[in-house]
Amino acid sequence: MGASAIAAVIAKQKHIVDAFRRAGATTASSAVTPASIDVSEGLAFRKLRQHAVLREATPSAFYLDEPSWRALQSLRRRLALAAFLILLVVAIVAVLRTR
Numbered sequence: 001m002g003a004s005a006i007a008a009v010i011a012k013q014k015h016i017v018d019a020f021r022r023a024g025a026t027t028a029s030s031a032v033t034p035a036s037i038d039v040s041e042g043l044a045f046r047k048l049r050q051h052a053v054l055r056e057a058t059p060s061a062f063y064l065d066e067p068s069w070r071a072l073q074s075l076r077r078r079l080a081l082a083a084f085l086i087l088l089v090v091a092i093v094a095v096l097r098t099r
Contacts, residue, residue, distance in 0.1 A: 015044075051068060
């Protein structure tokens with residue numbers, strides 16, 4: 001999956017999370033069906049389920065697990081920082097080798 005595809009999935013995930021927040025579906029007792037809040041159950045939705053950000057309260061009714069969403073965002077930030085630092089080190093080594 002390319003960088004632009006990953007960015008598109010992440011943007012879609014943010015849209016889905018916002019939709020669940022707007023619906024107030026943040027506990028098992030306030031779970032909603034994705035169709036009722038105009039959310040499709042595509043790749044972004046499935047990935048959120050895999051990360052336990054969206055949890056199934058009853059068959060076909062889901063809610064947003066805010067702590068899991070924050071943990072996923074934190075993990076992504078750490079991975080992005082690590083990737084940046086690796087690229088920075090590679091760039092520095094490349095510059096030093098050309099001298």
